[in-house]
Amino acid sequence: xxxxxxxxxxxxxxxxxxxxxxxxxxxxxxxxxxxxxxxxxxxxxxxxxxxxxxxxxxxxxxxxxxxxxxxxxxxxxxxxxxxxxxxxxxxxxxxxxxxxxxxxxxxxxxxxxxxxxxxxxxxxxxxxxxxxxxxxxxxxxxxxxxxxxxxxxxxxxxxxxxxxxxxxxxxxxxxxxxxxxxxxxxxxxxxxxxxxxxxxxxxxxxxxxxxxxxxxxxxxxxxxxxxxxxxxxxxxxxxxxxxxxxxxxxxxxxxxxxxxxxxxxxxxxxxxxxxxxxxxxxxxxxxxxxxxxxxxxxxxxxxxxxxxxxxxxxxxxxxxxxxxxxxxxxxxxxxxxxxxxxxxxxxxxxxxxxxxxxxxxxxxxxxxxxxxxxxxxxxxxxxxxxxxxxxx
Amino acid sequence: xxxxxxxxxxxxxxxxxxxxxxxxxxxxxxxxxxxxxxxxxxxxxxxxxxxxxxxxxxxxxxxxxxxxxxxxxxxxxxxxxxxxxxxxxxxxxxxxxxxxxxxxxxxxxxxxxxxxxxxxxxxxxxxxxxxxxxxxxxxxxxxxxxxxxxxxxxxxxxxxxxxxxxxxxxxxxxxxxxxxxxxxxxxxxxxxxxxxxxxxxxxxxxxxxxxxxxxxxxxxxxxx
Numbered sequence: 311x312x313x314x315x316x317x318x319x320x321x322x323x324x325x326x327x328x329x330x331x332x333x334x335x336x337x338x339x340x341x342x343x344x345x346x347x348x349x350x351x352x353x354x355x356x357x358x359x360x361x362x363x364x365x366x367x368x369x370x371x372x373x374x375x376x377x378x379x380x381x382x383x384x385x386x387x388x389x390x391x392x393x394x395x396x397x398x399x400x401x402x403x404x405x406x407x408x409x410x411x412x413x414x415x416x417x418x419x420x421x422x423x424x425x426x427x428x429x430x431x432x433x434x435x436x437x438x439x440x441x442x443x444x445x446x447x448x449x450x451x452x453x454x455x456x457x458x459x460x461x462x463x464x465x466x467x468x469x470x471x472x473x474x475x476x477x478x479x480x481x482x483x484x485x486x487x488x489x490x491x492x493x494x495x496x497x498x499x500x501x502x503x504x505x506x507x508x509x510x511x512x513x514x515x516x517x518x519x520x521x522x523x524x525x526x527x528x529x530x531x532x533x534x535x536x537x538x539x540x541x542x543x544x545x546x547x548x549x550x551x552x553x554x555x556x557x558x559x560x561x562x563x564x565x566x567x568x569x570x571x572x573x574x575x576x577x578x579x580x581x582x583x584x585x586x587x588x589x590x591x592x593x594x595x596x597x598x599x600x601x602x603x604x605x606x607x608x609x610x611x612x613x614x615x616x617x618x619x620x621x622x623x624x625x626x627x628x629x630x631x632x633x634x635x636x637x638x639x640x641x642x643x644x645x646x647x648x649x650x651x652x653x654x655x656x657x658x659x660x661x662x663x664x665x666x667x668x669x670x671x672x673x674x675x676x677x678x679x680x681x682x683x684x685x686x687x688x689x690x691x692x693x694x695x696x697x698x699x700x701x702x
Numbered sequence: 703x704x705x706x707x708x709x710x711x712x713x714x715x716x717x718x719x720x721x722x723x724x725x726x727x728x729x730x731x732x733x734x735x736x737x738x739x740x741x742x743x744x745x746x747x748x749x750x751x752x753x754x755x756x757x758x759x760x761x762x763x764x765x766x767x768x769x770x771x772x773x774x775x776x777x778x779x780x781x782x783x784x785x786x787x788x789x790x791x792x793x794x795x796x797x798x799x800x801x802x803x804x805x806x807x808x809x810x811x812x813x814x815x816x817x818x819x820x821x822x823x824x825x826x827x828x829x830x831x832x833x834x835x836x837x838x839x840x841x842x843x844x845x846x847x848x849x850x851x852x853x854x855x856x857x858x859x860x861x862x863x864x865x866x867x868x869x870x871x872x873x874x875x876x877x878x879x880x881x882x883x884x885x886x887x888x889x890x891x892x893x894x895x896x897x898x899x900x901x902x903x904x905x906x907x908x909x910x911x912x913x914x915x916x917x918x919x920x921x922x923x924x925x926x
Binding site: 484487488489490491492493494495496498499500502503521525527528531532 | 726
């Protein structure tokens with residue numbers, strides 16, 4: 311009898327411990343930041359924790375649900391949607407295998423944000439029934455970082471390519487310079503010789519035209535070279551209108567090809583500012599180019615681009631602006647346009663405006679952006695009229 | 703000055719540039735000689751008194767810049783124009799400091815080259831005139847008799863005819879006569895010019911080339 315009572319006590323204690331353990335286990339089960347579930351042969355999710363519910367958009371009150379009824383779809387990297395019957399961690403159920411860190415995306419049916427999961431699973435036995443236990447770890451953040459890293463690497467590579475392209479262009483400009491100079495020498499010689507012979511006026515005129523076009527080619531070459539060559543940023547006084555016109559002439563082809571009507575507005579009250587000419591040209595170049603790109607879908611008769619300069623209000627500075635009549639920038643993007651690697655263009659690198667901004671900052675000016683009415687964007691930047699050392 | 707003796711020397715390792723410049727300058731009746739390297743130009747030991755040199759900045763073995771310094775060391779007298787295929791502003795500034803007439807970047811405008819050449823030839827002609835004048839003055843000074851030389855030196859010191867006459871114990875009239883003859887023979891205008899020429903009695907001033915010599919009377923222009 312005593313032995314029985316003793317046995318009873320032990321059992322009760324054991325039961326209590328077991329109960330406590332179960333409670334603790336259950337708490338832990340719900341607390342861990344890993345989604346855990348147990349599935350039976352029919353695909354019914356017999357047990358799951360909170361994190362699993364969160365990751366699969368599962369209703370907390372719903373205790374038994376089938377994989378087929380989850381309000382999410384799983385996708386591979388491709389991105390290919392995985393049919394519910396082919397869910398890999400469920401298939402292993404029949405093969406007695408396990409899965410380790412399989413990366414799969416999960417997307418709510420009414421949600422377009424993809425979360426990324428690292429999935430592991432293995433078969434277990436509960437009450438002698440074969441089950442499959444599946445663990446979901448949320449790796450969305452890691453994936454984002456990785457993606458950013460990849461983009462950054464791609465951009466670095468691209469910058470590297472641009473750099474070697476610049477070197478190639480310089481070499482090209484050098485090599486083309488020689489034959490160009492030689493042809494010009496010959497043509498000029500011909501013209502001079504013909505000028506001594508009567509009745510050759512029409513030939514002379516055509517030679518003059520040939521010279522003119524070759525010199526134009528030379529100009530383009532010089533431009534390219536100045537633009538791509540490495541340079542020391544040195545600030546010198548430059549005529550703003552000249553700088554604008556020079557840059558526009560560089561983009562003439564693009565302007566014509568896109569049938570853009572470009573007008574230049576200048577003011578007599580601002581003529582000169584200290585600047586690194588090539589850098590400022592690069593900024594204007596970028597802004598005009600962006601403007602042209604923004605109007606790709608604008609109807610042809612509406613493709614206006616205005617570039618101008620005027621005194622900046624209340625400052626010893628000049629304001630240069632580029633106004634397009636394009637699609638404009640959506641308000642959620644507007645705050646990000648100067649962010650590195652942010653681009654609204656397909657295949658855009660997202661560094662053009664960032665570089666522009668750093669150039670303008672180094673000149674002691676400001677680059678800003680605003681919307682124009684319903685359509686178009688206005689980019690403007692200021693340049694101090696006096697060099698910083700003169701102001702002190 | 704006979705135009706045919708004026709020669710433009712083109713030194714460029716790029717054949718097309720060399721020959722086309724020759725064609726261009728031949729068109730304005732200039733005599734042109736071409737060289738494909740700096741060495742070839744140095745080896746030919748040009749002694750032409752009137753003309754100019756067109757040099758490519760970058761050439762194999764010896765660059766245009768090196769050739770320019772070598773020419774300066776050798777006392778070569780013809781003005782130099784540089785052609786550059788690169789926009790190397792620093793080299794450009796260096797060549798100009800070393801006395802180059804112009805630094806043209808390919809592709810340059812032809813008119814700029816023609817202007818540079820005509821500028822260089824003008825400088826060369828002026829230098830040649832100076833050179834001939836210098837020679838004439840030096841020859842004259844060297845051919846003076848001891849007495850004439852004495853008077854020349856005193857005049858150069860700024861002494862008046864009276865003073866010179868007293869020192870040499872001759873009549874002022876004789877001194878006046880000597881002075882007049884000297885000025886006439888040298889083809890100069892005044893005693894001031896003579897003082898300037900007197901610097902040529904110093905060995906250093908004969909060779910330094912920096913000395914500006916007085917202009918000649920138009921009627922007495924030098925002949926070769």
